[in-house]
Structures are given as C-alpha cells and as structure tokens.
Amino acid sequence: MSETLLEIKNLAVEYHTDSAIIYAVNNINLTVKKGETIGLVGETGAGKTTIARSILRILPIPPAKVISGEILFEDTDVLKVSEAQMRKIRGNKIAMIFQDPMTALNPIETVGFQIAETIKIHNKISRVESHKRACDMLEMVGIPMERFSDYPHQFSGGMKQRVVIAMALACNPELLLADEPTTALDVTIQAQVLEMMQSLKEKLGTSMILITHDLGVVADICDSVAVVYAGEIVERGTIEHIFDHASHPYTVGLFGSLPALESTERRLSPIKGLMPDPTYLPKGCRFYERCPDASDNCVRFAAQEPAQAPGELAAAPEEIAIAPEEIEIAPGHFVKCFKYSKKTAEAAREGE
Amino acid sequence: MARYIGKRLLMLIPVLLGISFVVLILIDITPGDPARMMLGMTATEQQVAELRQSLGLNDSIFIRFGRFIWNVVRGDFGTSFMTKRPVFDEMIQRFPYTLKLVTISLALSIILGIPLGVFAATHQYSWKDNAAIFISLICVSMPSFWFALLLIKWFGVNLRWLPIAGIESWKGWVLPCLSMALGLTAIIARQTRSNLLEVIRQDYIVTARSKGLRNGTVIYRHALKNAIIPIIMIIGGIFGSSLGGALISEVIFSIPGLGQYTLTGLNNRDYPVIQGSVLILSAMFAIVILLVDIIFAFVDPRIRSQYSKKSKKSKKKAGTQIEKESQEIAAV
Numbered sequence: 001m002s003e004t005l006l007e008i009k010n011l012a013v014e015y016h017t018d019s020a021i022i023y024a025v026n027n028i029n030l031t032v033k034k035g036e037t038i039g040l041v042g043e044t045g046a047g048k049t050t051i052a053r054s055i056l057r058i059l060p061i062p063p064a065k066v067i068s069g070e071i072l073f074e075d076t077d078v079l080k081v082s083e084a085q086m087r088k089i090r091g092n093k094i095a096m097i098f099q100d101p102m103t104a105l106n107p108i109e110t111v112g113f114q115i116a117e118t119i120k121i122h123n124k125i126s127r128v129e130s131h132k133r134a135c136d137m138l139e140m141v142g143i144p145m146e147r148f149s150d151y152p153h154q155f156s157g158g159m160k161q162r163v164v165i166a167m168a169l170a171c172n173p174e175l176l177l178a179d180e181p182t183t184a185l186d187v188t189i190q191a192q193v194l195e196m197m198q199s200l201k202e203k204l205g206t207s208m209i210l211i212t213h214d215l216g217v218v219a220d221i222c223d224s225v226a227v228v229y230a231g232e233i234v235e236r237g238t239i240e241h242i243f244d245h246a247s248h249p250y251t252v253g254l255f256g257s258l259p260a261l262e263s264t265e266r267r268l269s270p271i272k273g274l275m276p277d278p279t280y281l282p283k284g285c286r287f288y289e290r291c292p293d294a295s296d297n298c299v300r301f302a303a304q305e306p307a308q309a310p311g312e313l314a315a316a317p318e319e320i321a322i323a324p325e326e327i328e329i330a331p332g333h334f335v336k337c338f339k340y341s342k343k344t345a346e347a348a349r350e351g352e
Numbered sequence: 353m354a355r356y357i358g359k360r361l362l363m364l365i366p367v368l369l370g371i372s373f374v375v376l377i378l379i380d381i382t383p384g385d386p387a388r389m390m391l392g393m394t395a396t397e398q399q400v401a402e403l404r405q406s407l408g409l410n411d412s413i414f415i416r417f418g419r420f421i422w423n424v425v426r427g428d429f430g431t432s433f434m435t436k437r438p439v440f441d442e443m444i445q446r447f448p449y450t451l452k453l454v455t456i457s458l459a460l461s462i463i464l465g466i467p468l469g470v471f472a473a474t475h476q477y478s479w480k481d482n483a484a485i486f487i488s489l490i491c492v493s494m495p496s497f498w499f500a501l502l503l504i505k506w507f508g509v510n511l512r513w514l515p516i517a518g519i520e521s522w523k524g525w526v527l528p529c530l531s532m533a534l535g536l537t538a539i540i541a542r543q544t545r546s547n548l549l550e551v552i553r554q555d556y557i558v559t560a561r562s563k564g565l566r567n568g569t570v571i572y573r574h575a576l577k578n579a580i581i582p583i584i585m586i587i588g589g590i591f592g593s594s595l596g597g598a599l600i601s602e603v604i605f606s607i608p609g610l611g612q613y614t615l616t617g618l619n620n621r622d623y624p625v626i627q628g629s630v631l632i633l634s635a636m637f638a639i640v641i642l643l644v645d646i647i648f649a650f651v652d653p654r655i656r657s658q659y660s661k662k663s664k665k666s667k668k669k670a671g672t673q674i675e676k677e678s679q680e681i682a683a684v
Contacts, residue, residue, distance in 0.1 A: 056562055058558055058561050058562050060553075062477065086564075087564045087565070087566065088564065089564070090561070090562055090563065090564035091562060091563035091564035091565075092564055095562070095563075096559075096562045098555060098558070098559060098562075100555060103554060103555035103556060104555045104556055104558075104559045105556055105559065106556040106559070106560065106574050106578070107556070107578070107652075107653075107654060108577060108578055108581075108651070108652055108653055108654075109574070109577075117563065117565070118563045118564070121563070121564060121565060122564060151653040151654070151657070153653070153654050153657070154657070164559070167559075167563070
C-alpha cells in the first residue's frame with residue numbers, strides 16, 4: 001500500500017485551437033500508491049479526462065499539447081518513452097475504461113475479438129489461446145462466453161460496459177483508469193458495475209484512478225480523493241480526511257450541494273456561479289469569485305498581478321506568486337488555498 | 353437474405369417499366385425524324401410518310417410502349433433502323449468492352465484512391481495532406497476528355513509507347529482506363545479521407561489506441577473498415593454511372609462499347625437502339641446498387657442482423673406479398 005505506483009508532477013496540458021488556448025490541466029501533482037483507489041472528482045470540463053488521457057498518452061495531438069511535467073509510472077516517465085515502449089504499457093500495465101460504453105466499442109467487430117486482440121498483442125500467444133482467455137474474461141464480468149461472437153449492437157448498455165471492463169482488465173493491468181465508468185448507465189446497473197469493478201480490483205490487486213462526479217461512488221470505493229477544479233487539484237487526501245475535514249472551500253461547497261437524509265434543511269446550498277472559462281482562467285486563485293470564504297487576503301493577491309509591471313517582475317519574483325501553493329495541512333492531505341498558506345506561514349513563524 | 357434479394361429483383365420491374373416510358377416520351381419530344389434520316393434529303397414526303405407508317409411511328413405512344421414491352425418480354429429488343437441488325441445481338445457484343453473498361457478503371461481508382469485518402473487523413477494538417485487534397489482537386493476538376501487528349505499526346509504521339517486508339521492488344525486499354533480512372537481516383541480519395549477523419553475521432557478508435565495497438569492496426573483494422581462502408585455505396589454509384597459515362601473514352605479511343613453505340617443511336621434518331629441501351633444500362637445500374645446493398649450486409653453486422661431479423665419476423669408477410677406481386681405480373 002505504501003509503494004508508489006504512479007506519480008504526476010507539475011503536469012500541464014493545453015489545447016491549442018485556432019481561436020484560443022484552453023488551459024485544461026494546470027500544474028497538478030498526484031500520487032497513486034500500489035493497490036490504492038483514488039477518486040478524481042470535479043465538474044464537467046474540469047480536466048479530469050485530460051489527466052487520465054495524458055497518463056496513457058492518448059491525447060489528441062494536435063490540438064492537445066503537454067506543456068510541462070512528468071508522469072512517473074514505476075519510475076519511468078511515460079511522457080518521455082518511445083512510442084513503441086508506450087504501446088507495451090498501454091492496455092498491458094495501464095488500461096482505461098471509457099465513459100460511454102455505447103461508443104467505446106468498434107461496431108463491426110465481435111466483442112470477443114476486441115477483448116482477444118488486447119490479450120494477443122501483449123502476451124505473444126496463439127489466436128486460439130487468446131480467444132480462450134477472452135472467453136474467461138467474459139465469464140469473469142458475468143457474460144456467458146457463448147456471446148463471444150456477438151457484436152456490440154446486440155448488447156445492452158450495462159453489458160457493453162462489462163465488455164469494456166473485461167477488455168481493460170484482460171492483461172491484469174497494474175493501473176486502471178476508469179473515466180466515469182457508470183455515468184452513462186442507469187442506477188441499478190451502476191451499482192452492479194461498481195460492485196463488480198470493486199471485487200475484480202480486489203481480486204487482481206489493481207490500482208485505480210476513478211474519475212467521477214458522484215461523491216457517493218467515491219465514498220463507496222475510493223481510498224483517497226483528489227478534487228479537480230478548473231484544471232487544478234485543489235485538495236487531495238485520504239477519503240477520511242476529505243470527507244471529515246474538507247478544507248478547501250470548493251470541496252466544502254461540493255458536499256454542501258449533496259442532499260443529506262438526516263438534515264432538516266429544505267434547500268441545498270450549491271456553489272454559486274459557474275466554473276471559469278478555461279480559455280480565460282482568472283489569475284491567482286481560480287475559485288476566488290465563487291468562494292464564500294474569500295477574504296481581503298485573496299483579493300490583494302489576486303489583484304496584484306495586473307498592477308505588476310514587467311520590469312518589477314524580474315526584480316521581485318517571490319512577490320508575484322499569486323496562485324495559491326499546495327500546502328500539506330495534515331499528513332497526506334494537500335490543499336491549494338490562501339487560507340492555509342497563511343496558516344502554515346503562521347505556524348512556521350511560531351516554530352522559529 | 354435470398355428472399356430479400358428476390359424482392360429487390362421484383363421491384364426492378366416497375367422501375368424499368370417507368371424508365372422505358374420516360375425514354376419514349378423523351379424520344380417523342382426530341383426533334384428529328386428517323387424516317388427522314390434513313391432516306392436522306394432527296395426522298396419525297398410520300399416515301400418518308402410510308403416509311404413512318406411501316407416503322408409504326410405513327411401509332412400512339414401507349415401502343416408503341418406496349419409493343420416495345422411485349423417484344424422485350426419475348427427477348428426481342430427490335431432491329432436498328434440504320435444497320436438493320438438486331439439491337440440485342442449488337443448490345444451483347446458491345447457490352448463486354450464497356451464492362452471491361454469500367455471495371456479496370458474503377459479497380460485502378462480504388463487501388464490508388466483508398467491509400468491516397470488514408471495517407472491524407474493520417475497526415476491531417478500537414479503539408480502532405482494539403483498536397484494530396486490539392487492533387488485530387490486538380491484531378492476532379494480536369495475534364496476526362498481533356499486528360500485523355502493529353503495522354504494521347506504524351507504517350508501516343510510524343511513517346512510512341514502506346515497506341516492512340518483501338519484495342520487490338522492490351523496496350524490499347526492503358527490510356528482509356530487511365531483517363532477514366534483519374535477523376536474516379538480523386539473522388540474515392542476525397543471520400544476516403546473525409547470518412548476516415550470522421551471515424552478516427554470516434555471513441556472506439558481511442559479505445560483501440562488505449563489497448564496498445566500499432567498505429568497501422570488502428571487505422572486499417574479499426575478505422576478504415578468502418579470508414580469503407582459509405583465508400584462502398586459511392587463506388588457502387590460510380591460504377592453504375594460510369595457504364596453510361598464511359599462513352600467519352602469509348603468515342604475518343606474508338607472502343608466499340610455500349611456508350612458509343614448509344615451515342616450513334618442518338619445521333620441517328622435510331623429509336624430501338626436508344627430504348628434498348630437505356631433499358632440495359634438502367635437495369636445494370638439497379639443490379640449494381642443491389643449488389644452494393646448485399647455487400648453492405650456482409651461488411652456491417654448491424655445491417656446483416658436487420659435482414660435476418662426481418663426475414664424471421666415477416667417471413668409470412670413477405671411470402672404473401674411476393675405471391676401477390678407475381679399474380680399481378682401474371683395478370684399483366
């Protein structure tokens with residue numbers, strides 16, 4: 001549990017279109033330990049899928065562009081390895097489950113072939129052998145192997161997602177990237193699929209990054225959580241830390257927008273406003289305008305940038321650090337908020 | 353499936369009847385008199401009128417239509433006014449040339465066009481893509497008769513490698529096929545490119561990539577196989593229309609094909625020739641489209657299952673319908 005499997009350092013990804021640059025992922029840090037399930041939560045368009053795709057290096061290039069950062073998977077930087085090496089990682093060591101099972105399968109190939117294909121290229125085994133193992137995978141996800149030669153259109157949505165999961169798990173990957181695996185499914189099937197993923201994960205000892213916007217799912221199966229907002233991870237930590245001591249105002253807001261059964265309140269308290277346009281991200285704290293806890297401290301910091309002339313910029317580089325830094329407020333619990341940078345600064349002063 | 357094909361073949365009958373009638377109307381409203389053309393300018397009015405009477409040109413359009421259909425059903429397409437030879441024999445003799453010309457040209461343009469389209473699509477946004485688009489744009493815009501003349505000048509007159517006309521040996525086929533294939537190649541390449549670009553953006557292509565497949569496998573096995581389905585439709589259409597359109601090449605390179613025969617018939621107001629050729633060409637076109645639909649079913653499992661579902665569900669219904677249709681035909 002303690003060994004690090006994947007470490008993302010300072011990853012930044014942009015999409016360059018003709019009309020604008022979209023800042024999809026901005027300097028994120030993330031660590032996944034062996035056997036750990038980490039939930040990536042955030043609104044639509046926050047950059048969750050881009051993070052997952054960068055790990056597999058299947059971003060559409062162009063328009064996507066990795067600006068900076070390292071993605072260390074078992075101590076090799078997947079952003080730097082050759083395409084041939086990357087192919088050996090894809091589907092074999094890192095596999096991905098896609099959001100929409102309706103479109104994730106090739107409509108004119110049998111599902112059996114699509115599973116067997118992954119097994120065959122990564123294991124150097126015969127066609128017959130790979131077919132046998134694909135049948136086993138189908139059985140494992142609860143689809144009778146007689147349906148090996150059926151086509152995707154002959155399956156229901158839930159079954160297609162099972163096929164996609166079988167495909168992802170076919171080579172016993174060490175890391176599974178599940179990109180909203182249950183969003184396209186109805187609630188009953190969601191529960192089934194999640195339960196199945198959970199049990200398969202335990203059986204195979206796979207680490208998982210689960211992308212979702214369902215905090216209930218996160219509470220159910222994740223060990224730790226990273227909250228993504230406007231391309232940044234604003235808070236990350238173990239599930240207990242985040243759920244019991246949510247520290248970033250955005251995380252607090254997320255929990256505030258969930259209905260609680262025992263609460264007597266008649267209205268939810270949603271986060272006001274919309275996520276900033278990723279082509280024009282606000283300078284400084286990106287949550288400032290929607291933040292209920294915004295203080296003068298944040299304003300000053302946020303307003304400092306435009307006033308700063310380019311000449312001064314070079315002279316006093318420390319003072320223009322206007323975006324909040326990632327602060328470790330408890331062991332393994334990181335927050336990106338000025339509230340805490342101040343606190344820790346005070347704590348440090350007290351220590352002296 | 354067999355039931356479906358049978359049904360489609362039966363549906364051909366009203367289509368061909370309709371086409372024959374329209375052709376007859378068009379012939380009627382086109383100026384020109386075959387009797388006058390046969391006899392020449394020196395013949396008297398009376399001679400012309402007598403010939404018109406004996407050819408049956410004075411009968412009403414419905415009588416002529418009924419007579420034509422009745423003869424065709426018995427396998428008689430009439431005799432040419434000009435050559436006095438049976439139209440059917442002439443067409444049977446000429447049709448293989450047209451078919452050969454179109455088949456070779458189309459095969460050539462498929463072999464060249466699809467890889468060119470794939471190349472352009474996989475190098476999107478680069479100069480290679482732009483170059484491929486530019487070349488295919490030129491090819492589409494260039495009239496095929498003009499390109500044929502250029503080919504004749506280069507290879508026939510200047511270099512003297514190939515004959516400028518006639519099909520005595522295989523060499524004679526090179527230039528006509530090339531001149532026809534050029535435009536078709538460009539059309540197929542452009543279609544391949546745009547279809548492939550659309551398919552490449554699909555989720556299942558990302559899935560295929562995420563499995564660790566080679567780029568070539570992703571493109572050819574997963575993307576192209578999907579992208580080719582609409583291209584088959586287009587190729588079918590091209591094949592059908594080229595059967596008629598081959599006449600430009602046939603005339604330029606003096607190939608005794610069906611197109612040339614039709615053109616001569618048109619110029620001479622040789623009605624049986626026109627009617628027979630149009631009927632044969634439209635029948636061929638319809639059969640090609642049917643073949644395309646059958647190929648569709650083999651390539652795309654979604655369409656295949658539609659057919660099998662239909663035949664299972666409405667077997668009874670289709671059966672009675674066919675019976676009914678055949679009764680109607682018998683009545684006619």
